[in-house]
Amino acid sequence: MTNTNMTDTNQITAGLPGEAVKVPSRLSWTRIKDHPTLVIGGGIVFIMTLLAIFAPLVAPHDPYFQNIAARTIPPVWYEGGTRDHILGTDQLGRDYLSRLIYGARISLLIGFSAVAIAGVIGTTLGLLGGYFGGRVDMVVTFLTTVRLSLPIILVALAIVAVFGGSITIVVIVLGLLKWDRFAVVVRSSAAQISRLDYINSARAAGASTFYILTREVLPNLAPQLIVIATIEIASAILMEAALSFLGLGVQPPTPSWGLMISEAKSYMFFSFWLIAIPGVALATLVFAINLAGDGLRDLISPDGRG
């Protein structure tokens, strides 16, 4: 009886005139160029990423090649600098520009992959807690509290001390520890959004919970997610540098910006560029990521549409 009536809605389009009109692409260059922060920040990140990917082609020297005869040569713009080593050489005579370019690989790889893991964990937990509330929310809140009670650097130190330092370990440790901010922010926003009537409309339309969470709730969290992701990427990059500086992250002779700063600290007063150059690179990358994140948030939030 009811079933016979329920099939006739399949013929929804019978005999309807009209034609498809293409929805304009949401991200067009004309809109992107209205956001200079995105252009500048994104540009820097993009260039650094390209350099990192094509490091073997771009780097003028082998970053591991030591030359004791050419130690701590200053950058080209100082007295005693040579064109052969534009940014000079380190205490073992390795070309500093080449090490910097290879080091960008480590920083970007660890920053992005750790935050990808953390983002998935935190967003999932936050969405579930915020949408379902009740017991689910209690579990999510408990997990977040437990996580917040663990100091990241100490836990990372302990784990790295046990399992040894490698890029994989650092990525996994940071990924499993840095989801708290995602969870907290997503949870509160999801709880707010879940009470709105467009969620009720989707439920009344018969949408599955998965559909509602991914298509109705998640897109509204994009601005917050982008902001958190940029903060967290920057912080993960700094944390990798800190771990490497402490000797517990990436192991020598792998070039990593943190490790470079660490290795240069005993030469700080004689060859300050050894510490300044990776420091400036790190600061620029972190700054550019934050800038790009701000611009991206403005670009995609409906209120920011020009």
Added chain:
Amino acid sequence: MTEHPILETVNLHRRFRVTQGPFKPSATLNAVNGVNLRVRRGETLGIVGESGCGKSTLAQMLLGLLPATEGDVLFDGQPVRNISRAAFARRVQPIFQDPFSSLNPRKTLLDIVTMPLRVHKLGTAAEQERRARQLMDRVGLPARFADRYPKELSGGQRQRVAIARALVMQPDVVICDEPTSALDASVQSQILNLLMELKADFNLTYVFISHNLSVVEHIADRVAVMYLGRVVEAAGVDQIFDAPQHPYTRALLDSVLTVAPDAGVPELALGSGFPNPLRPAPGCSFHPRCPKAFGPCSTVVPQPVLADHPGAACHLINPPMTTGAAA
């Protein structure tokens, strides 16, 4: 089979546990307390009552969004809990009160209106779009709006989008939960007229929930008056408005502001404000405010209104059986 009312509630209850504070026991809120209603195919049933009387909880249950604590919602004679969520969704659709929160701000109007079709995978993308555009045209939205976002629209236009979304799957029943109360007076009448036109065009059945009596008088065929989770009076629209029986219905009708210059604010015999729904009065829950309360009102619960039988849950109309209690 066609004899079934399209939507029916049988002794419907919904209770919520309410925590009042860390050291207090949690209380039970009877949001909907034994409601019997029948909605016949093609009619408009108006449900009126003050804020907090359980109208919206009832709407949520009629939409299948909230399970009943006790009793059943029947669709076409079948309990709704036996009908699959997807199948039921195709037949019963909502229009919500606030058109600002009922449209996802990140989606274009076209995305919003095609959403139910995409959820049910009805037709190809092009067919869905055609269908949505046709309906948007029918509810009076210019075609150029299709790619716009909700924030670019006025309240009335947003409500038209919500109506188009509700109708895109050709449902049988539309539950309108205060669809006009967030709108300007001039826009209200446009939306009401649109709803009435669409009802005729698409053979719809409406459950129209509102606290605005004149709106209900305009659109409804039958009216149920709710007070603290119960239906206190149900009858045809003419009878409710011309010859109300329950003292609460009379008070509601008296509370309508008129344009008469000397009328001023109507004087009500209702006394104190809205009662605490966590601690409803014994007997008839309306008796502390009722100007005509007498003996049994404070002890005996009045006979509930039966579905399909015009009447009022009031001892004045149906005197209690227990003799001697009457004053």
